[in-house]
Amino acid sequence: MKKKDVKKISSNMEDYLEVIALLKHKRGIVKVTDISQMMRVKKPSVTGALNMLSRYNLVVHEPYGYVELTLEGAKIARETQKRHNLLTKFLGEVLKIDLRIAEQDACKIEHSISTQTFEKLTKFIKFVETCPEGTRPQWLKSFDQYYETGCRFNCKTHIVKSKK
Amino acid sequence: MKKKDVKKISSNMEDYLEVIALLKHKRGIVKVTDISQMMRVKKPSVTGALNMLSRYNLVVHEPYGYVELTLEGAKIARETQKRHNLLTKFLGEVLKIDLRIAEQDACKIEHSISTQTFEKLTKFIKFVETCPEGTRPQWLKSFDQYYETGCRFNCKTHIVKSKK
DNA sequence: AATTTTTGTTAGGATTGGCTAACAAAAGTT
DNA sequence: AACTTTTGTTAGCCAATCCTAACAAAAATT
Numbered sequence: 001m002k003k004k005d006v007k008k009i010s011s012n013m014e015d016y017l018e019v020i021a022l023l024k025h026k027r028g029i030v031k032v033t034d035i036s037q038m039m040r041v042k043k044p045s046v047t048g049a050l051n052m053l054s055r056y057n058l059v060v061h062e063p064y065g066y067v068e069l070t071l072e073g074a075k076i077a078r079e080t081q082k083r084h085n086l087l088t089k090f091l092g093e094v095l096k097i098d099l100r101i102a103e104q105d106a107c108k109i110e111h112s113i114s115t116q117t118f119e120k121l122t123k124f125i126k127f128v129e130t131c132p133e134g135t136r137p138q139w140l141k142s143f144d145q146y147y148e149t150g151c152r153f154n155c156k157t158h159i160v161k162s163k164k
Numbered sequence: 165m166k167k168k169d170v171k172k173i174s175s176n177m178e179d180y181l182e183v184i185a186l187l188k189h190k191r192g193i194v195k196v197t198d199i200s201q202m203m204r205v206k207k208p209s210v211t212g213a214l215n216m217l218s219r220y221n222l223v224v225h226e227p228y229g230y231v232e233l234t235l236e237g238a239k240i241a242r243e244t245q246k247r248h249n250l251l252t253k254f255l256g257e258v259l260k261i262d263l264r265i266a267e268q269d270a271c272k273i274e275h276s277i278s279t280q281t282f283e284k285l286t287k288f289i290k291f292v293e294t295c296p297e298g299t300r301p302q303w304l305k306s307f308d309q310y311y312e313t314g315c316r317f318n319c320k321t322h323i324v325k326s327k328k
Numbered sequence: 329a330a331t332t333t334t335t336g337t338t339a340g341g342a343t344t345g346g347c348t349a350a351c352a353a354a355a356g357t358t
Numbered sequence: 359a360a361c362t363t364t365t366g367t368t369a370g371c372c373a374a375t376c377c378t379a380a381c382a383a384a385a386a387t388t
Binding site for chain 1: 344345346347348352353354
Binding site for chain 2: 091095096097098101102104105108109111112113114116117120121123124127130132137138139142143146147152
């Protein structure tokens with residue numbers, strides 16, 4: 001099956017898969033009620049979503065039984081979570097957005113970013129995290145200050161000074 | 165009317181408003197066919213969307229007439245475009261994502277970012293653009309290299325070297 | 329002015345996704 | 359075992375979007 005033939009599922013379905021994976025991980029079993037609570041939708045909506053996910057072969061779900069992800073479903077869930085975590089990290093750690101808001105934004109943006117953006121951003125965060133200067137690179141601290149005060153210290157000047 | 169009372173419109177409606185504003189700006193008048201082409205939907209879909217936007221008082225549209233944005237509609241369109249441009253800039257100029265892809269991503273993400281993220285990112289870009297080192301700050305060049313080669317030159321070392 | 333072409337609307341249908349009310353099944357209690 | 363509570367499904371409804379086919383209005387042509 002070529003890439004072009006893979007029917008893309010909706011953001012919504014991605015969200016369901018993500019939640020199912022999370023519950024599976026946290027509790028071992030996945031029940032309609034739990035999904036319902038976590039997704040903040042009523043139970044019939046969950047039943048409906050599960051039917052659709054079953055049609056796409058992304059979950060296995062016998063009526064009144066537990067919910068299981070298929071391999072394909074688990075894969076999509078993992079990928080979605082990866083995007084989610086990446087974005088949360090970028091917004092939270094790099095930009096220092098409030099965690100709650102970073103989470104909310106990540107939750108929505110996660111369905112929209114291209115592979116290329118995902119990869120660039122991954123590298124970018126790695127670039128920030130592996131900075132030899134310590135936890136937070138100088139230039140980012142400089143940005144923090146710029147954001148707070150509207151002023152900036154010149155990177156070069158600063159470093160030269162610190163060597164005195 | 166308090167903020168909480170403002171009924172939020174869908175991403176879709178935001179897109180229509182954005183396109184209408186764009187056409188208004190480019191051609192002076194806005195016709196169903198143009199919207200249809202730019203949105204890549206059929207004309208009946210446009211008629212439908214315009215009816216909905218009219219109900220929300222975001223456009224004025226007499227049957228068979230031109231389309232006009234109301235003040236409120238224009239405001240939403242402007243804000244959406246601002247988010248769009250910001251994201252395109254960030255992805256394109258900072259991360260150097262291919263322009264086409266940056267555009268596509270921006271187009272989707274623009275509907276999802278919080279005010280806080282918008283503002284932080286705005287400052288971030290300003291921080292990058294007003295860098296005293298020239299067009300592209302040293303740390304970003306360093307990232308470019310890191311992305312290309314997987315290796316990084318130490319910022320301090322580099323600067324010290326360049327002073328010899 | 330009559331005809332043709334273009335443009336826009338209506339009517340009717342599909343899909344996704346959510347809801348309530350009512351019922352059925354499973355689990356827990358006495 | 360019988361009853362109650364919890365859990366899950368079905369049925370039926372609504373809204374947002376999109377579509378096609380058919381029609382109506384406006385614009386352009388002859």
